[in-house]
Amino acid sequence: MATKAADNIKGIRSSRRRRESLLHTILTHKIACVGLAIIIGMICMAVFAPFLAPHDPNDQDLYHVLEGPSAKHLLGTDDVGRDLLSRVIYGARISLFIGIFSTFLSALLGCTLGLISGYKGGIADMVIMRITDTFMCLPVMVMLLVIVAVMGPGVQNIIIAISILTWTTFARLMRGQVLYVRELPFVEAAHTAGASEIRIMLNDILPNAMAPIIVAVTITLGRHIMLESIATFLGLGVQPPTPTWGKALRVGYSYLEIVPLYSIAPGLMITLAVLGFNFFGDGLRDALDPRLRGEGSTL
Amino acid sequence: MKFYIAKRLLYALLILFLVSILIFIIARLLPGDPIQAAAMMNMDLADEEIMNDLRAQFGLDRPAHRQYFYWVRDFFIGKWGVSFSSGEPVFGMFLRRIPVTMELFAGYVFWSFLIGFPLGVISALKRNTLLDASITSAAITGISVPVIWEAIVLIYLFAVYFQIFPPSGYVPFSENPVENILCMVMPTFVLGTHTAGMYMRYVRSSLLEVMGQDYIRTARAKGLGEMAVIMRHAAKPAMIPVVTVIGIDFAYVISGTFLVEYMFALPGFGRMGIDAIAARDYPVIQATLLVVALFILMVNLVVDLLYGYLDPRVRLA
Numbered sequence: 001m002a003t004k005a006a007d008n009i010k011g012i013r014s015s016r017r018r019r020e021s022l023l024h025t026i027l028t029h030k031i032a033c034v035g036l037a038i039i040i041g042m043i044c045m046a047v048f049a050p051f052l053a054p055h056d057p058n059d060q061d062l063y064h065v066l067e068g069p070s071a072k073h074l075l076g077t078d079d080v081g082r083d084l085l086s087r088v089i090y091g092a093r094i095s096l097f098i099g100i101f102s103t104f105l106s107a108l109l110g111c112t113l114g115l116i117s118g119y120k121g122g123i124a125d126m127v128i129m130r131i132t133d134t135f136m137c138l139p140v141m142v143m144l145l146v147i148v149a150v151m152g153p154g155v156q157n158i159i160i161a162i163s164i165l166t167w168t169t170f171a172r173l174m175r176g177q178v179l180y181v182r183e184l185p186f187v188e189a190a191h192t193a194g195a196s197e198i199r200i201m202l203n204d205i206l207p208n209a210m211a212p213i214i215v216a217v218t219i220t221l222g223r224h225i226m227l228e229s230i231a232t233f234l235g236l237g238v239q240p241p242t243p244t245w246g247k248a249l250r251v252g253y254s255y256l257e258i259v260p261l262y263s264i265a266p267g268l269m270i271t272l273a274v275l276g277f278n279f280f281g282d283g284l285r286d287a288l289d290p291r292l293r294g295e296g297s298t299l
Numbered sequence: 300m301k302f303y304i305a306k307r308l309l310y311a312l313l314i315l316f317l318v319s320i321l322i323f324i325i326a327r328l329l330p331g332d333p334i335q336a337a338a339m340m341n342m343d344l345a346d347e348e349i350m351n352d353l354r355a356q357f358g359l360d361r362p363a364h365r366q367y368f369y370w371v372r373d374f375f376i377g378k379w380g381v382s383f384s385s386g387e388p389v390f391g392m393f394l395r396r397i398p399v400t401m402e403l404f405a406g407y408v409f410w411s412f413l414i415g416f417p418l419g420v421i422s423a424l425k426r427n428t429l430l431d432a433s434i435t436s437a438a439i440t441g442i443s444v445p446v447i448w449e450a451i452v453l454i455y456l457f458a459v460y461f462q463i464f465p466p467s468g469y470v471p472f473s474e475n476p477v478e479n480i481l482c483m484v485m486p487t488f489v490l491g492t493h494t495a496g497m498y499m500r501y502v503r504s505s506l507l508e509v510m511g512q513d514y515i516r517t518a519r520a521k522g523l524g525e526m527a528v529i530m531r532h533a534a535k536p537a538m539i540p541v542v543t544v545i546g547i548d549f550a551y552v553i554s555g556t557f558l559v560e561y562m563f564a565l566p567g568f569g570r571m572g573i574d575a576i577a578a579r580d581y582p583v584i585q586a587t588l589l590v591v592a593l594f595i596l597m598v599n600l601v602v603d604l605l606y607g608y609l610d611p612r613v614r615l616a
Contacts, residue, residue: 236576
């Protein structure tokens with residue numbers, strides 16, 4: 001028993017050391033570095049949009065509509081003469097905002113339910129897991145459109161809609177982790193020491209179950225940005241005049257033959273955002289847990 | 300094995316029951332009831348008395364649990380209601396559109412296996428080389444590129460700029476096989492690249508895991524060539540986990556089908572669903588969701604059974 005405990009302490013120490021070298025691992029992981037660079041670029045774009053954008057994104061100039069790239073408008077203008085580059089830069093704001101908030105809500109809901117399900121077991125586990133399975137046999141993209149149709153479009157509604165459809169991933173992941181962690185000796189030790197259940201769940205189990213959750217959060221961020229832009233593309237997401245990539249993609253698509261950049265540029269931004277989070281998540285996964293390679297998907 | 304099949308079947312039925320309740324509730328949450336929506340289309344109906352008569356006629360004045368019961372019963376006997384926007388029976392619309400979607404599925408399977416599997420194997424064999432890193436990055440890129448954008452870029456390149464393929468539309472195979480293939484190349488490719496990336500990564504990690512097993516070392520020790528080791532000893536066990544994830548990912552494929560059909564104007568099942576959502580065509584939305592859920596459950600059931608057949612440990616657990 002004593003040696004087991006000692007082993008365990010050693011395990012925790014080495015895991016701490018591993019965490020310190022996490023940054024190192026990520027920085028030597030080329031794909032992760034590319035991802036990190038893209039993410040930082042996106043965040044800078046969103047934060048410093050007023051300084052980076054050459055024009056006001058809502059300034060219309062009806063004498064210069066649907067123009068190709070020029071010195072004044074680097075990416076050209078849209079159907080009401082607004083500067084495309086500025087709108088693409090400002091578009092990062094709403095996309096990141098929705099991505100971050102919906103991921104946060106989704107992870108919070110999913111992790112809470114997964115934690116309860118895995119720790120409590122029994123009826124709670126059965127009920128939560130059946131609900132999870134039920135949600136999982138309806139495709140998120142399709143359900144998102146239906147739910148936004150029910151709730152009406154808008155930023156707030158789309159965040160809620162995305163969150164209530166995607167928490168299942170986190171719930172399953174968290175449950176699996178908890179089932180493993182709760183059998184570890186230090187949880188037993190906490191029980192023996194008389195710690196309350198809530199305390200054990202939050203202090204002992206949660207921190208030790210987080211690694212795959214962090215990876216999932218990263219990948220989910222990209223995925224949610226994509227979901228938002230698809231919903232907006234189909235006219236069910238963020239409403240005009242907010243500059244969004246999804247809307248620009250939609251309107252630009254109808255002018256594809258005249259000004260291809262109108263739809264290709266905002267689409268490239270969505271792709272880059274998703275790619276950045278996926279690349280970074282991939283590196284993070286390798287750094288945190290090499291066993292988990294090869295999972296995760298976006299659409 | 301019999302016990303395992305029965306267990307999986309019962310479980311699928313339970314989930315189907317829960318999903319149908321969920322869909323029923325969501326359909327009831329849609330703003331306005333179906334009769335009101337129909338009244339908006341046709342002003343002759345916009346009278347309180349006529350609307351109440353209609354509600355009684357369609358059973359909408361019954362308590363919710365009985366409505367649910369009738370809805371499920373009607374679904375299984377093929378009475379899926381009538382579309383509000385076109386006035387056609389939904390079941391007929393569905394039957395007419397399903398071949399297009401099936402063709403799309405066949406094409407996606409073709410592309411994703413053609414691209415995904417060889418790349419996955421190469422990547423695993425050349426692990427940690429530049430080639431592996433390039434293939435892995437390409438796979439993540441394939442997974443990340445949004446379907447709608449990939450569709451737009453391909454349409455611009457191959458339909459507007461080079462004019463090799465038609466930008467959108469559908470020609471049935473029976474009418475003109477060549478044009479049918481031409482108009483399906485881009486849609487199936489878009490759907491295929493996304494899943495090819497996923498399969499490539501599954502194949503890679505699964506093969507790597509198998510290649511580390513003792514029996515592979517034994518096979519090598521017998522003096523077998525690398526090719527024989529992979530084809531005869533590693534390939535089959537490496538496929539087992541890949542089969543399961545194909546089932547899990549099927550929900551993603553369905554979402555992709557909806558979007559691809561929308562982008563390329565293919566008159567399939569997904570296009571019908573998206574149009575119905577835009578038009579608030581309740582009977583079509585409800586039927587679409589239930590069919591999708593049924594489809595995903597069936598694929599997962601088949602995968603589960605296949606898994607149990609391939610790996611004896613699963614069915615005994």
